[in-house]
Amino acid sequence: MKxxxxxxxxxxxxxxxxxxxxxxxxxxxxxxxxxxPNERALMQHYSCAKGTIREALKALEVQGLVTMQSGPNGGAxxxxxxxxxxxxxxxRFFHFQELDFAHVYALRRSLEVALSINVIGRLKPHDFQRxxxxxxxxxxxxxxxxxxxxxxxxxxxxxxxxxxxxxPLLVFMCRFLNSLLRDLVEFRSESLVxxxxxxxHNVASHRALVTALRAEDADxxxxxxxxHMCCAEHFMRRLDAKFREDLLSSATPDRI
Numbered sequence: 001m002k003x004x005x006x007x008x009x010x011x012x013x014x015x016x017x018x019x020x021x022x023x024x025x026x027x028x029x030x031x032x033x034x035x036x037p038n039e040r041a042l043m044q045h046y047s048c049a050k051g052t053i054r055e056a057l058k059a060l061e062v063q064g065l066v067t068m069q070s071g072p073n074g075g076a077x078x079x080x081x082x083x084x085x086x087x088x089x090x091x092r093f094f095h096f097q098e099l100d101f102a103h104v105y106a107l108r109r110s111l112e113v114a115l116s117i118n119v120i121g122r123l124k125p126h127d128f129q130r131x132x133x134x135x136x137x138x139x140x141x142x143x144x145x146x147x148x149x150x151x152x153x154x155x156x157x158x159x160x161x162x163x164x165x166x167x168p169l170l171v172f173m174c175r176f177l178n179s180l181l182r183d184l185v186e187f188r189s190e191s192l193v194x195x196x197x198x199x200x201h202n203v204a205s206h207r208a209l210v211t212a213l214r215a216e217d218a219d220x221x222x223x224x225x226x227x228h229m230c231c232a233e234h235f236m237r238r239l240d241a242k243f244r245e246d247l248l249s250s251a252t253p254d255r256i
Contacts, residue, residue: 142199
């Protein structure tokens with residue numbers, strides 16, 4: 001009996017070149033603004049036609065790794081990949097998953113605690129000014145009945161903590177979860193009392209966190225953030241919300 005072998009998919013030459021160029025960018029530690037070799041040099045290096053090189057470079061451009069510059073000195077210029085661009089790809093993946101608040105907060109409870117501990121001693125006076133201004137802005141939004149704006153501002157507080165962290169992986173994961181809360185959650189509850197309670201909790205928790213961070217008290221910071229995440233999950237799950245519907249959409253100020 002002949003073995004049931006699955007035929008291997010043949011990888012296009014342009015895709016192979018694109019992958020090799022990705023490795024080259026990493027190996028040579030190319031930075032935003034640096035250039036890849038011009039088309040002629042790449043054609044000679046890979047022994048292929050101009051169309052194949054252009055297809056490979058187009059693939060890198062679609063991925064957000066390069067931007068094509070025109071003119072005599074043009075070519076593929078390395079560009080930074082933003083967290084927003086990477087998060088957009090992940091949102092597309094989660095469009096096809098069964099995602100709910102329990103999944104988000106199972107991670108957020110631990111990651112936000114790790115983030116808050118990580119930034120102890122790293123926050124400068126201007127960072128505390130930003131955090132306190134955020135709290136005041138959030139309180140004003142809640143007082144004026146701008147509930148959705150208040151929720152957006154509350155998430156911004158956690159992004160500000162990310163700004164002070166030196167751990168890029170932790171920052172990415174926290175920012176991605178924050179983006180889920182912005183982009184994927186559409187509050188439908190008409191319970192004004194529920195929203196007011198949620199807003200009041202967030203303001204009080206953020207104030208307690210700032211106090212603990214100023215004191216550089218790791219135990220207090222960990223305790224306050226953990227309590228904050230548990231309470232936030234409680235409120236979020238009680239609010240009537242739906243996930244997945246907007247996973248393929250870009251973030252807009254109207255969505256939270």
